[in-house]
Amino acid sequence: MIVKAVRAVLLALVALFFLFPIFWVLLMSVMTNQDILRSPPSLIFEPTLENYVALISGQLDTSVGTLEVAYMRNLMNSLILGVGSVLLSLLLGVPAAYAFARFRFRLGENIAFTLLSFRFAPPLLVLLPLLFYFQQLGLYDTYFGLIWVYQLITLPLILWIVRGYFEDISEDIEHAYRLDGHSWLATFLRIAIPLARPGIAAAALLAFIFAWNNFIFALILGSSDVQPVTVGALAFITASGINYGQIAAALVLSVVPTLILALFAQRYLVEGLSLGAVKG
Amino acid sequence: MASLSLDKVSKIYGPRRQAGVLAVRDLTMRIDDGEIVGLLGSSGCGKTSTLRMIAGFESVTQGEIRIGDRRLNDLPPAQRGVAMAFEGYALYPPLRIEDNIAFGLLRARMPKAEVARKVADVARLLEIENILGSYPSTLSGGQQQRVSLARALVRGADLHLLDEPMSQLEPQLRAILRARIKDYLIEHKMTTVFVTHDQTEAIALADRIAIMEAGELQQLASPEDLKEKPANLFVASFVGEPPMNLFPAEVDSNNAIQVINRADEKAFSIDLDGAGDAAAQILHPGRKIHLGIRPHRIRVGPVGVNDGANAVARGMLLSNQWLGDQSHLGINVGGCFMIAVSDRDVALRTDEAVDVSLPFGALHVFDRDDERALLHGMSPAEA
Numbered sequence: 001m002i003v004k005a006v007r008a009v010l011l012a013l014v015a016l017f018f019l020f021p022i023f024w025v026l027l028m029s030v031m032t033n034q035d036i037l038r039s040p041p042s043l044i045f046e047p048t049l050e051n052y053v054a055l056i057s058g059q060l061d062t063s064v065g066t067l068e069v070a071y072m073r074n075l076m077n078s079l080i081l082g083v084g085s086v087l088l089s090l091l092l093g094v095p096a097a098y099a100f101a102r103f104r105f106r107l108g109e110n111i112a113f114t115l116l117s118f119r120f121a122p123p124l125l126v127l128l129p130l131l132f133y134f135q136q137l138g139l140y141d142t143y144f145g146l147i148w149v150y151q152l153i154t155l156p157l158i159l160w161i162v163r164g165y166f167e168d169i170s171e172d173i174e175h176a177y178r179l180d181g182h183s184w185l186a187t188f189l190r191i192a193i194p195l196a197r198p199g200i201a202a203a204a205l206l207a208f209i210f211a212w213n214n215f216i217f218a219l220i221l222g223s224s225d226v227q228p229v230t231v232g233a234l235a236f237i238t239a240s241g242i243n244y245g246q247i248a249a250a251l252v253l254s255v256v257p258t259l260i261l262a263l264f265a266q267r268y269l270v271e272g273l274s275l276g277a278v279k280g
Numbered sequence: 281m282a283s284l285s286l287d288k289v290s291k292i293y294g295p296r297r298q299a300g301v302l303a304v305r306d307l308t309m310r311i312d313d314g315e316i317v318g319l320l321g322s323s324g325c326g327k328t329s330t331l332r333m334i335a336g337f338e339s340v341t342q343g344e345i346r347i348g349d350r351r352l353n354d355l356p357p358a359q360r361g362v363a364m365a366f367e368g369y370a371l372y373p374p375l376r377i378e379d380n381i382a383f384g385l386l387r388a389r390m391p392k393a394e395v396a397r398k399v400a401d402v403a404r405l406l407e408i409e410n411i412l413g414s415y416p417s418t419l420s421g422g423q424q425q426r427v428s429l430a431r432a433l434v435r436g437a438d439l440h441l442l443d444e445p446m447s448q449l450e451p452q453l454r455a456i457l458r459a460r461i462k463d464y465l466i467e468h469k470m471t472t473v474f475v476t477h478d479q480t481e482a483i484a485l486a487d488r489i490a491i492m493e494a495g496e497l498q499q500l501a502s503p504e505d506l507k508e509k510p511a512n513l514f515v516a517s518f519v520g521e522p523p524m525n526l527f528p529a530e531v532d533s534n535n536a537i538q539v540i541n542r543a544d545e546k547a548f549s550i551d552l553d554g555a556g557d558a559a560a561q562i563l564h565p566g567r568k569i570h571l572g573i574r575p576h577r578i579r580v581g582p583v584g585v586n587d588g589a590n591a592v593a594r595g596m597l598l599s600n601q602w603l604g605d606q607s608h609l610g611i612n613v614g615g616c617f618m619i620a621v622s623d624r625d626v627a628l629r630t631d632e633a634v635d636v637s638l639p640f641g642a643l644h645v646f647d648r649d650d651e652r653a654l655l656h657g658m659s660p661a662e663a
Contacts, residue, residue: 170368170370171337172368172370173372175337175357175364175366176364176372176431177372178336178356178357179335179357179360179363179364179384181358181387181388183358191372194374195373
């Protein structure tokens with residue numbers, strides 16, 4: 001009984017610890033800068049939507065005049081970059097993961113490991129040379145260029161997670177399907193992929209969040225035309241001060257797409273985790 | 281329905297041009313149309329590799345596999361005309377059981393009514409009628425295995441491959457289904473190759489059994505021949521329960537076989553007078569051999585009772601166990617331990633001297649060096 005109560009209290013504390021910042025940001029996004037900076041802070045204030053209005057209209061009123069912000073454009077850019085790079089990674093990574101899971105070929109493990117090693121190097125290490133390449137190749141400040149470089153983040157993730165799922169699927173099901181008169185390709189598309197679908201969905205979601213959260217690549221390799229929300233939020237640190245209210249509102253807006261995705265994909269995530277139990 | 285032939289088939293796992301793991305070596309066998317052949321051997325003997333090569337999941341390193349006149353080596357599995365029941369069942373998870381069984385038939389554009397009839401037939405045969413509407417994930421291992429078997433049997437392919445088809449079934453059901461499946465295979469004239477490590481299953485189901493060991497075919501013969509005419513020492517020791525009694529022995533200058541015990545001493549001897557010309561020719565003095573005799577061919581009686589057997593040795597009864605339908609007797613003859621089986625309850629007490637009769641007709645002789653069979657019941661073993 002006491003153990004139960006203690007456990008409940010501890011869990012509540014943990015939840016509070018992790019959820020409080022989110023709650024605080026939500027509050028801040030509906031406060032004016034004056035309310036936010038009041039000392040001591042108070043929970044009693046007049047909620048306002050002006051932060052959101054400013055973001056959506058793109059007009060940022062500051063003490064020294066009106067500033068243009070392209071936050072909605074940044075949001076769009078984030079979507080384009082995230083969806084684009086995950087789609088490309090799925091297209092390349094799922095067949096590759098299948099190959100690594102099913103076939104033993106020369107240098108196979110080495111290639112897989114090399115792909116994983118992209119995740120080891122800190123991006124800063126390669127950014128400067130990349131910048132020069134990109135300027136030479138005309139990839140600087142293009143969606144394509146950023147989606148390409150985002151493959152460093154999303155491809156290894158998808159490859160390695162999905163490979164594990166393919167390895168968990170009994171090869172015999174694919175064999176049975178082939179004996180029933182289907183080609184290798186049909187087996188891959190109709191048996192392997194559907195059975196690994198929870199894993200693919202989980203990997204894609206994770207890759208999308210990683211891509212969404214990326215900051216440094218877009219900061220260096222693109223201008224504001226293609227930059228995502230992570231970089232766009234910098235615009236609220238202005239010469240006349242930091243607009244905490246707008247930053248908070250921007251944060252809330254930027255979390256919404258991933259939150260919706262995560263809620264939608266929750267079923268797959270749980271299914272993905274329990275896949276091992278189905279094997280019979 | 282067709283015959284299957286394997287011609288000097290080898291399988292080596294591992295990278296090309298490097299010494300890999302030899303799984304199957306020079307396997308040659310011919311399986312006739314409508315014949316049921318069991319591949320029997322212990323784990324890692326190459327039986328499953330052989331099955332997978334026939335199905336097309338493993339490449340053939342060397343040699344040729346044919347169904348009828350069609351060479352299979354380079355055909356994809358889909359074009360081989362083979363149906364298979366997998367050891368791991370491999371049912372399609374999103375399909376109900378009846379759809380799982382019907383899948384291959386519908387794919388081959390068989391009319392729906394006929395498919396339904398066939399599925400119902402095979403479901404009755406394997407006692408899975410009550411689960412036709414369920415999904416694979418809700419079934420026990422034994423049920424899934426029967427579904428997998430049903431899916432393979434119903435196909436009516438040129439060749440049916442069954443990998444450990446009954447390993448998960450309860451003993452009673454297994455005994456019933458064995459007989460039913462055999463009837464079904466014969467009735468539909470289905471050429472079948474199955475893999476098992478269960479001798480009883482192999483003997484009950486197969487027309488002929490291929491004994492494999494270390495990647496090589498040891499013998500392909502009917503269950504009776506495997507017992508009565510084992511081709512070599514391995515087959516002799518592998519087939520039969522309890523296993524054949526085997527002792528090293530040597531032919532001495534007095535035309536008798538001296539059986540040697542574990543301490544390398546002479547245990548007892550068998551006089552070869554009257555053993556026949558073939559025996560005289562092969563068992564020349566000084567020849568080193570292994571002598572074998574099946575437990576149920578040894579007769580044990582009280583001292584002094586000679587029932588006319590050619591060779592009698594005196595020993596000590598070590599154990600006498602009545603199993604309800606047969607007796608297992610453990611006897612020590614001059615330091616050689618042998619087991620005899622009698623279908624009666626034998627009224628002999630342990631630690632008493634007994635006489636052991638070893639009729640010539642029951643003796644198997646193997647060469648000590650290359651372990652090939654030389655004589656079965658004093659007639660020459662076929663080469």
